[in-house]
Amino acid sequence: xxxxxxxxxxxxxxxxxxGAALATAHHVFLTMGNLMTILQQGSLTGxxxxxxxxxMITAGIDMSIGAVVAVxxxxxxxxxxxxxxxxxxFLPLSLFVGVVVGSxxxxxxxxxxxxxxxxxxxxxGILSGLALMIAVRDSTGFIQNVxxxxxxxxxxxxxxxxxxIVTIAFLVLAFFTQLFLKRTRAGTNIYATGANPAAARLSxxxxxxxxxxxxxxxxxxxxxxxxxxxxxxxxxxxDLGIGTEMDVIAAVVIGGTPFTGGVGDVWGTVIGAVFLAxxxxxxxxxxxxxxxxPIVVGGIIVLTVIADVWYKGLAEAAAARGARRxxxxxxxxxAA
Amino acid sequence: MNLAxxxxxxxxxxxxxxxxxxxxxxxxxxxAIGNLSNVLWSVCVxxxxxxxxxxxxxxxxxxxxxxxxxxxxxxxxxxxxxxxxVNWLLAIAATIALGAFIGLFNGLITTxxxxxxxxxxxxxxxxxxxxxxxxxxxxxxxxxxxxxxxAIGGGRSFGLPNPIYIMLALIVLSHILLTRSSFGRRAIAVGANEVAARLSxxxxxxxxxxxxxxxxxxxxxxxxVLASLTxxxxxxxxxxxxxxxxxxxxxxxxxxxxxxxxxxxxxIGAVMVAFIGNGLNLLNVPAPYHPTATGIVILLALIFxxxxxxxxxxxxxxxHLRRTS
Numbered sequence: 001x002x003x004x005x006x007x008x009x010x011x012x013x014x015x016x017x018x019g020a021a022l023a024t025a026h027h028v029f030l031t032m033g034n035l036m037t038i039l040q041q042g043s044l045t046g047x048x049x050x051x052x053x054x055x056m057i058t059a060g061i062d063m064s065i066g067a068v069v070a071v072x073x074x075x076x077x078x079x080x081x082x083x084x085x086x087x088x089x090f091l092p093l094s095l096f097v098g099v100v101v102g103s104x105x106x107x108x109x110x111x112x113x114x115x116x117x118x119x120x121x122x123x124x125g126i127l128s129g130l131a132l133m134i135a136v137r138d139s140t141g142f143i144q145n146v147x148x149x150x151x152x153x154x155x156x157x158x159x160x161x162x163x164x165i166v167t168i169a170f171l172v173l174a175f176f177t178q179l180f181l182k183r184t185r186a187g188t189n190i191y192a193t194g195a196n197p198a199a200a201r202l203s204x205x206x207x208x209x210x211x212x213x214x215x216x217x218x219x220x221x222x223x224x225x226x227x228x229x230x231x232x233x234x235x236x237x238x239d240l241g242i243g244t245e246m247d248v249i250a251a252v253v254i255g256g257t258p259f260t261g262g263v264g265d266v267w268g269t270v271i272g273a274v275f276l277a278x279x280x281x282x283x284x285x286x287x288x289x290x291x292x293x294p295i296v297v298g299g300i301i302v303l304t305v306i307a308d309v310w311y312k313g314l315a316e317a318a319a320a321r322g323a324r325r326x327x328x329x330x331x332x333x334x335a336a
Numbered sequence: 337m338n339l340a341x342x343x344x345x346x347x348x349x350x351x352x353x354x355x356x357x358x359x360x361x362x363x364x365x366x367x368a369i370g371n372l373s374n375v376l377w378s379v380c381v382x383x384x385x386x387x388x389x390x391x392x393x394x395x396x397x398x399x400x401x402x403x404x405x406x407x408x409x410x411x412x413x414x415x416x417x418x419x420x421x422v423n424w425l426l427a428i429a430a431t432i433a434l435g436a437f438i439g440l441f442n443g444l445i446t447t448x449x450x451x452x453x454x455x456x457x458x459x460x461x462x463x464x465x466x467x468x469x470x471x472x473x474x475x476x477x478x479x480x481x482x483x484x485x486x487a488i489g490g491g492r493s494f495g496l497p498n499p500i501y502i503m504l505a506l507i508v509l510s511h512i513l514l515t516r517s518s519f520g521r522r523a524i525a526v527g528a529n530e531v532a533a534r535l536s537x538x539x540x541x542x543x544x545x546x547x548x549x550x551x552x553x554x555x556x557x558x559x560x561v562l563a564s565l566t567x568x569x570x571x572x573x574x575x576x577x578x579x580x581x582x583x584x585x586x587x588x589x590x591x592x593x594x595x596x597x598x599x600x601x602x603x604i605g606a607v608m609v610a611f612i613g614n615g616l617n618l619l620n621v622p623a624p625y626h627p628t629a630t631g632i633v634i635l636l637a638l639i640f641x642x643x644x645x646x647x648x649x650x651x652x653x654x655x656h657l658r659r660t661s
Binding site: 289 | 398445449450451452454455456458459460461462463464465466467469470474579582586592593622623624625626627628629630631632634635638639
């Protein structure tokens with residue numbers, strides 16, 4: 001069994017164990033409504049995390065996603081408040097926010113060879129200001145929390161049967177992104193660019209296009225998440241989503257995509273997102289102070305990364321032992 | 337000092353003077369002593385944090401937890417003085433020790449487990465914020481005594497607010513540490529070329545740990561000054577300040593790839609960013625535009641600095657802030 005699969009099994013086992021513990025601890029946990037809420041919360045983080053996974057596979061990082069959520073939702077509520085344009089017409093336009101931001105991120109990173117982290121962090125600052133600037137204001141000039149009433153828009157936050165629309169969207173997106181990563185040439189290019197950019201370039205891969213591409217995808221995922229988040233909350237604030245980067249990073253890291261690039265996949269991220277949502281739900285269900293949540297999120301990132309490093313060292317030692325044994329066996333065979 | 341070096345050294349001050357000239361032309365109020373002193377005062381916490389936070393980027397890492405450390409230590413010093421009744425000087429010493437310890441812990445995880453510095457410190461930023469929330473019960477507390485403590489941030493000496501002296505002292509100290517001490521030399525060596533540094537007898541891990549320890553300690557000093565200055569402590573006190581510090585560092589010519597940096601540059605960078613904010617205020621530009629302006633300044637400074645800072649994105653490059661080994 002591959003290491004990644006084993007890691008994933010451990011994670012699912014851990015998830016079941018935590019679930020079982022929570023179920024015995026509190027009767028609310030195992031209700032249909034609560035389980036679906038966990039999936040819904042996991043999906044909201046997860047949609048962001050899918051785009052983020054691709055960025056991380058190229059060994060990059062995108063700190064601007066939270067601010068993209070804010071700007072996109074502000075664009076959407078502007079359309080809702082000031083125009084009569086139907087939702088299905090302006091939604092693609094809102095998603096365009098992610099395309100523009102992703103292109104800019106990719107441009108600065110590839111054209112000027114700047115660190116991904118600082119470019120996207122600067123972009124985050126720019127966008128968080130922009131979200132405040134374009135926020136819907138009342139007649140006295142104060143920022144207004146728009147109450148979203150459009151039924152088409154609210155559909156995105158609704159349910160199909162017991163399952164939330166966002167969960168379905170998340171799984172569909174995950175499926176196609178995984179397919180894209182593993183079965184297309186562009187997907188392979190992403191892995192190659194992350195594993196060794198110089199080698200990728202030398203073997204004829206257009207790494208610039210690949211990198212710009214993943215940032216655009218990450219931006220679009222963030223814009224998409226913005227629609228779901230704002231329709232679920234039925235309102236949007238100018239700081240909506242800012243700060244969710246941490247949850248997203250946690251989901252991706254738990255899912256087994258390392259910061260070093262070249263490795264990782266979407267299904268891991270799906271598990272990571274649900275795992276994180278389960279933990280957070282557990283904190284709420286057990287009635288522990290919500291202030292513990294950041295401690296858990298930050299702590300689990302550090303623990304996962306440390307565990308991964310330890311695990312990788314173990315695996316490398318095992319591989320080295322195996323190789324030595326094979327070499328010895330071959331030498332013995334030659335001697336005999 | 338040869339001519340090229342002199343030109344590089346004068347580049348930033350020249351930009352600062354040019355910026356001041358432009359701001360003076362667009363707003364005559366800019367050059368008033370009161371306004372300049374205000375700007376210097378508003379930048380003091382950023383300057384204090386930057387004086388120590390610079391060592392992480394110089395060694396090729398980054399410290400994003402300084403804002404949370406500052407908030408946490410602000411709460412901690414208040415609890416020590418006003419809940420536990422510890423003498424204010426002792427409380428300050430213990431608080432700086434706490435900051436240094438948090439920094440050391442960051443450094444320990446980064447080096448011993450070979451984890452990317454920015455993820456370690458960003459995770460630290462998150463959980464330290466949570467800890468600050470828990471010990472402050474999520475509330476905001478006024479600090480009303482002791483008077484000596486409040487004088488640190490609120491008092492004036494020789495006509496200028498005290499925090500300005502603290503900032504200038506730390507900047508000078510850090511400048512000497514970076515340019516004249518063996519620790520400064522080692523930090524630059526580790527950031528410039530870890531392998532070469534190790535081969536010449538420098539322990540990269542210990543140097544890095546020291547860098548994060550210094551960063552944590554100055555963050556604690558910043559937290560103390562901030563708590564004393566605002567006379568309050570809460571978990572969100574300095575949230576996001578790491579971005580301002582980073583801006584100051586980057587504008588000041590510190591390379592985020594490691595191996596180069598200037599404390600004086602960081603100070604000028606902080607003042608410049610404050611001038612831009614101040615200029616926007618004087619021009620009646622609404623507050624929402626400020627983060628946007630800061631973000632644009634970072635990007636421009638990065639692009640502008642590319643000519644100065646050594647390029648280190650060769651075959652092994654393409655990875656942000658990544659260790660070479």
